[in-house]
Amino acid sequence: MKTLQLVGLTKKFGEKHILNQLDFEFHSPSRYIIHGESGSGKTTLLNLIAGYDNPDSGRVEGGGALNVGYLFQDEMLFSNLTVRENLFIKYASFSPYHQADSHFEALITRTLHDFNILDLIDRKVSMLSGGEKQRVQLASILISEPDIILMDEPTSKLDKKNKEQIIKTIETVFKDKLIIVVSHESNPLLEGGMDLRLENGRLYHEKC
Numbered sequence: 001m002k003t004l005q006l007v008g009l010t011k012k013f014g015e016k017h018i019l020n021q022l023d024f025e026f027h028s029p030s031r032y033i034i035h036g037e038s039g040s041g042k043t044t045l046l047n048l049i050a051g052y053d054n055p056d057s058g059r060v061e062g063g064g065a066l067n068v069g070y071l072f073q074d075e076m077l078f079s080n081l082t083v084r085e086n087l088f089i090k091y092a093s094f095s096p097y098h099q100a101d102s103h104f105e106a107l108i109t110r111t112l113h114d115f116n117i118l119d120l121i122d123r124k125v126s127m128l129s130g131g132e133k134q135r136v137q138l139a140s141i142l143i144s145e146p147d148i149i150l151m152d153e154p155t156s157k158l159d160k161k162n163k164e165q166i167i168k169t170i171e172t173v174f175k176d177k178l179i180i181v182v183s184h185e186s187n188p189l190l191e192g193g194m195d196l197r198l199e200n201g202r203l204y205h206e207k208c
């Protein structure tokens with residue numbers, strides 16, 4: 001089993017400690033849902049795990065050996081490009097060859113099939129529904145073939161029906177991955193996931 005360890009992780013903005021000597025061990029494959037008040041540091045924590053920002057002290061261990069995929073709160077897609085073109089842009093930024101090779105074709109076909117949107121591959125993003133766009137955004141994370149998936153409010157803009165569908169898809173397609181989700185929802189977002197609370201700069205197990 002792979003692990004991702006946070007060791008004495010500390011992050012300050014000005015004089016304010018956002019994360020304070022935070023120790024935690026995430027196991028893969030598992031699902032964790034991080035709750036916490038607005039401004040408690042949830043996005044800051046994901047940014048540190050992804051390596052987008054550096055801690056003031058402490059470290060993230062195991063992250064370097066694991067490929068991280070990050071779905072941002074406002075993940076951007078180019079509306080006047082097709083689903084294939086959007087995913088290719090993402091792929092080209094990871095692939096050393098920057099071309100749509102056979103690996104890309106196999107990867108995109110498998111991924112879009114898993115998200116049940118293969119028939120939309122040549123459609124412009126501007127012609128997709130909100131739920132379909134969200135599926136393309138989720139599919140785009142898999143283009144970097146990550147071991148760890150970080151998601152900031154992945155279902156916040158969806159209605160109940162779409163939300164349930166997306167959660168089901170995440171549970172099946174991402175079942176072998178370590179998933180860390182930030183969510184404002186008070187109920188467990190993903191069944192079987194571990195609920196955590198970020199408070200006063202530390203992570204606590206939350207009782208449901």
Ligand SMILES: Nc1ncnc2c1ncn2[C@@H]1O[C@H](COP(=O)(O)OP(=O)(O)OP(=O)(O)O)[C@@H](O)[C@H]1O
Nearest residue numbers: 013014018036037038039040041042043044045182
């Ligand atoms: N680059 C920055 N410079 C200064 N302060 C920052 C910076 N990034 C975040 N902060 C502050 O750090 C605190 C934690 O922000 P963060 O975005 O991690 O919170 P959050 O728990 O994700 O909030 P929300 O639930 O509202 O998205 C906030 O008070 C925020 O204003």
